[in-house]
Amino acid sequence: MVSSALDRRTGTSSRAERVADIIERRSRYLPTKIAIVERELQARASALYRLEALLKGKPNAQSSEPLKSSINDIQKRIRFELLVLSKLKSRFSRATLNIGVMGLMGQGKSTLLKSLSGLTDSEIPAYEGAACTAVRSVLANKEGSIEIKVTLHSEQTFLEEVIHPYYESLKLESKPLTLDEFARASLPDRSFERETDRALYGTLQQDYYQNLQHYQYLIVPGTEPHHQLISVEEVADYVRQGRNGFGALTTYKHLAVREVNISCPFQNPDVGKIALVDIPGLGDSKLGDERILLETLGREVDVVLFITRPDPQRYQWQDADSALYDRAAEALNNLAGRSFMVINRSQRTQNDKACQSLQETLRMKVVSCQIADCSSPEDANRVLDHVLNYLTEHILEIDEAYAQQSQDRLIKLQQDIESVRQATREACGVQSNFSSKIDESFTDLFGSYQYGWWSEMTIAFQELRIEFAEQCQSSSTQLASGVEAVYKACKLEAGILTDEDSEAKIQKQIKASNPMKAYADYRDQLRTLLSDHFSHLDEGLKETTQAVKVRVAKILIEVGQLGVLADDLEGAEFLSAFRKLVERDHADLERLLKGLKIIDEFELSYSGLIEPQIYQYVVDLSNIQLSAEKEPILKVGPNTTADLILAALQIDYDRTVARIKAALEELLYQPSIAAYARVEKLIDNIIYHKDAEKDWRKFLGRVRSQVWSKEIGELEQEQNRQQEWQTTIAQLEEVNRIDTIHFLS
Secondary structure, three states, X not given: OXXXXXXXXXXXXXXXXXXXXXXXXXXXXXXXHHHHHHHHHHXXXXXXXXXXXXXXXXOOHHHHHHHHHHHHHHHHHHHHHHHHHHHXXXXXXXXXXXXXXXXXXXXXXXXXXXXXXXXXXXXXXXXXXXXXXXXXXXXXXXXXXXXXXXXXXXXXXXXXXXXXXXHHHHOOOOOOOOHHHHHHOOOOOOOOOOHHHHHHHHHHHHHHHOOHHHHHHHOEOOOOOEEEEEOHHHXXXXXXXXXXXXXXXXXXXXXXXXXXXXXXXXXXXXXXXXXXXXXXXXXXXXXXXXXXXXXXXXXXXXXXXEXXXXXXXXOOOOHHHHHHHHHHHHHOOOHHHXXXXXXXXXXXXXXXXXXXXXXXXXXXXXXXXXXXXXXXXXHHHHHHHHHHHHHHHHXXXXXXXXXXXXXHHHHHHHHHHHHHHHHHHHHHOOOOOHHHHHHHHHHHHHXXXXXXXXXXXXXXXXXXXXXXXXXXXXXXXXXXXXXXXXXXXXXXXXXXXXXXXXXXXXXXXXXHOOHHHHHHHHHHHHHHHHHHHHHOHHHHHHHHHHHHHHHHHXXXXXXXXXXXXXXXXXXXXXXXXXXXXXXXXXOOOHHHHHHHHHHHOOOOOHHHHHHHHHHHHHHHHOOOOOOOOOOOOOOOOOOOOHHXXXXXXXXXXXXHHHHHXXXXXXXXXXXXXXXXXXXXXXXXXXXXXXXXXXXXXXXXXXXXXXXXXXXXXXXXXXXXXHHHHHHHHHHHHHHOOHHHHOOOO
């Protein structure tokens, strides 16, 4: 424990040695242990947040309100304890014992500090009747020459610690996020009902806003404050707030200063590693001072010296004195055991009687109350001796009591978290048989050849097979419709044969070349035209393949309930998407993949099915004679006329179309036969093959919650919720071990 106060060094050791021993004992292991406990508390908070989120998502969330309320209360307590631990860690990590010096404006704090440290007005400005020191100062006892370090605000700390509190307290809109925004802000004269608010607004407007140009250059950009060493001669410029007879500032650097640290040898050589923390005088309308006070007391101060200088005419304790004490008690535990009252006797004002009266009527609880002349080094050091002797005798016990209070609360917190964990476990009703329920449900839904999904799919594809087998006895309606459309096109668009003034055009061609060439060229044109016409049969063949894919997809979607796996696509688009899904995520299902590939890649085309069968007739119109048996109708000579050529072309064209028509009548059955063959190959792979059922069972086992969202999906969701409950509760149990919350041995 901290305590080791019972085995304090005594005897001939000096006070400075005892101070050093106390610092060493405090910092030996406690800061490290506290840091571990901080992490463990944060882990508890995270686990509780996850638990709270689960409770909010619980179907009967109303019934969980008491638990949520308990968790919320515990989270607040965790945040409080983290703040306390942070303060403890800061206190126990310090290399000095710190004495805070507090008091209202102009009570003699700076005078006392000068008397103790031997510094002068150059380092600690103190003038009668004014708040001279405007920034927090820390005076540390250290051998050697005087060293002074000024910490200047960064842009972020200046806005957050100095400017924003005014905006928040005065409820001003649009807090500035940059110094430029603050410079452009509109802060006109305005009225407030409360005198306090008027004073605050005056400080913001007249001190900080209107004088920004005088000190802005000192504020460093970014987030981190800037530290710099300054000379003794410069100190007053950075810490003193000078005002003229109208109350307006005449010095400005202090507005950009966050803190001043002064190291120097104190007048008393036996004080050891101590520091005096001078907190700016309260009551001068600087809103940030109270926040600085609370933060400083919580982290930087071990004991407090309250300084007050009574008026020789009106000497009684004021409400402001009690308010200051109460504010200090908010930040520093056991203030009664950590505070001293110094009533400042002034030779100039002859307030001895007033001092005596205040000492006799003091109601605030402090270790002791002394009357001393703060301007007298002898009196000041007598006070310091008294405080230091008390510190060396009692500070470890006081710190131990403070730490023990925190430790006791942490143990109670651990117990309350465990109670919440147990209550949550009972409330969520964790079950362990979901897996068997889901497996049983899936087995029933998938079924066999006699019932269930597998039976329905087998029947549907068998019926599809029969349907396509019967269609083999009939011509393809899509191709037949396409052929009729092409025949009509052949009659309506026959090139030179249906052109106006056909003979004149042929005659013109004869004159341009000769009858033989004209006849041959027009035959080639008719051949090309027929090829173009019949190539449109491709559309009918595509319709055939699309119709096959639509029928297969319909079974997979409606009977197999697989549409949900492919974004509710249909027809060929569904088959393509479904195949890609299986290839990507279920590549081990080889039989299923093979069947899907067979149907997805099924295509019938004009170039593959029809063109090879009819091109032998189309080529007859070519001027290249491949066979002597297929000579042109007309033997053209030099004197052949245009009318004869036109008549011959008509005969050639009609004969070729008739031959193609006869050939196509034989082909009208081919698309149906090809479709049946492809469907049968599909069914062989995905239904009848010995591995087909096994592949489907594996596949559906993996996607069962999507396919059967109500029957299995809801069960799996509940199972996942239960598993999440169990995991979260187990995690909370793990992080809430009692051994992880102890930092005192």
